[in-house]
Amino acid sequence: MAEVLVVVEASQAAGVKKVTLEMLTIARGLGEVSAVVLGGEGAAAQFAEKLGEYGATKIYAGEGEEVDGYLVAPKATAVAELVKLVQPAAVLIASSQEGKEIAGRLAVKLDNGLLTDAVEVAADGTATQVVFAGAAIVKSKVTKGLPIVTIRPNSITPEPAPASPTVEQLTVVATDADKLTKVVERVAEQKGSRPELTEASIVVSGGRGVASADNFKVVEEIADLLGGAVGASRAAVDSGYYPHQFQVGQTGKTVSPQLYLAIGISGAIQHRAGMQTSKTIVAVNKDAEAPIFELADYGVVGDLNKVVPQAAEEIRKRK
Numbered sequence: 001m002a003e004v005l006v007v008v009e010a011s012q013a014a015g016v017k018k019v020t021l022e023m024l025t026i027a028r029g030l031g032e033v034s035a036v037v038l039g040g041e042g043a044a045a046q047f048a049e050k051l052g053e054y055g056a057t058k059i060y061a062g063e064g065e066e067v068d069g070y071l072v073a074p075k076a077t078a079v080a081e082l083v084k085l086v087q088p089a090a091v092l093i094a095s096s097q098e099g100k101e102i103a104g105r106l107a108v109k110l111d112n113g114l115l116t117d118a119v120e121v122a123a124d125g126t127a128t129q130v131v132f133a134g135a136a137i138v139k140s141k142v143t144k145g146l147p148i149v150t151i152r153p154n155s156i157t158p159e160p161a162p163a164s165p166t167v168e169q170l171t172v173v174a175t176d177a178d179k180l181t182k183v184v185e186r187v188a189e190q191k192g193s194r195p196e197l198t199e200a201s202i203v204v205s206g207g208r209g210v211a212s213a214d215n216f217k218v219v220e221e222i223a224d225l226l227g228g229a230v231g232a233s234r235a236a237v238d239s240g241y242y243p244h245q246f247q248v249g250q251t252g253k254t255v256s257p258q259l260y261l262a263i264g265i266s267g268a269i270q271h272r273a274g275m276q277t278s279k280t281i282v283a284v285n286k287d288a289e290a291p292i293f294e295l296a297d298y299g300v301v302g303d304l305n306k307v308v309p310q311a312a313e314e315i316r317k318r319k
């Protein structure tokens, strides 16, 4: 069986990301799964157990300072060299900012087709893409080369399939073109204690109904009590209530948590596109006709400024 390369998305702090486990699950339907770890010394060893748990039978360890950073070009070069070497049946990459850049560069380097934002890939390489905010489903195939496909996070439920992967070291050599840019300064973003939005099993999102940046503390409070991440609708983001990186929806992040709380969100189709696969959806809205109630498993019609603090108080009592 031909190999399928899965370019691992992981970080030292957070470990292997959920989207990687999704890609490993999809890859098992396409061939023999090989995970490609690009990072600093010891990265492959750090992630090997998790990658094996989800079916990687081989790990290519591309380790070194060239690929241990924010520059994407050397990572694309490393994957391109590996593709030439092993001639895989397909390459799966996360539909993240970095993943899409690696995929784009890889496709150009190999003069190959590229499919982005897939939610499924069939054994023959046909990718399923959900477009127009979920209103249409498109099936596509590359017409040149092998399927290089980026997978949208939270597309499927990852399923374990334990394997004991062998580790093969890759020699990573950055080309002159890869060295045309360099990182001159790194400023680490202040990270709170909340889980990452696309990885969280509980997400509490606020919409325009929250009414101000200051009032988002109502949303944050209940998220913290539940150990969840905070999200926001585009209207809330555009109004300056919450930063853009927390936007959920068609032009924001896709989430698929066990529990999604939509607070003061009307439920526009573009918002639904980013959260409709959540297991349980709870909505709080003062308008009983709000479209979010068509989707919600549980709904509370009421003023969020009363309902949410009361719910928070109940949760606090039961803790």
Ligand SMILES: Cc1cc2nc3c(=O)[nH]c(=O)nc-3n(C[C@H](O)[C@H](O)[C@H](O)COP(=O)(O)OP(=O)(O)OC[C@H]3O[C@@H](n4cnc5c(N)ncnc54)[C@H](O)[C@@H]3O)c2cc1C
Binding pocket: 206, 207, 208, 209, 210, 232, 233, 234, 235, 236, 247, 248, 249, 250, 251, 252, 253, 263, 264, 265, 266, 267, 268, 269, 270, 271, 274, 284, 285, 286, 287, 290, 302, 303, 304, 305
């Ligand atoms: C191309 C395109 C892409 C888009 N991408 C996205 C996207 O990624 N994500 C996204 O979210 N949107 C997106 N949108 C915007 C989308 O169409 C909606 O405008 C947006 O989702 C509305 O956000 P909202 O529900 O917070 O605001 P509104 O639609 O204004 O709804 C606010 C809700 O809060 C309720 N409310 C008000 N006050 C209270 C209160 N005190 N207590 C309880 N409820 C209250 C109201 O009844 C109302 O239902 C996109 C639009 C376009 C055209």
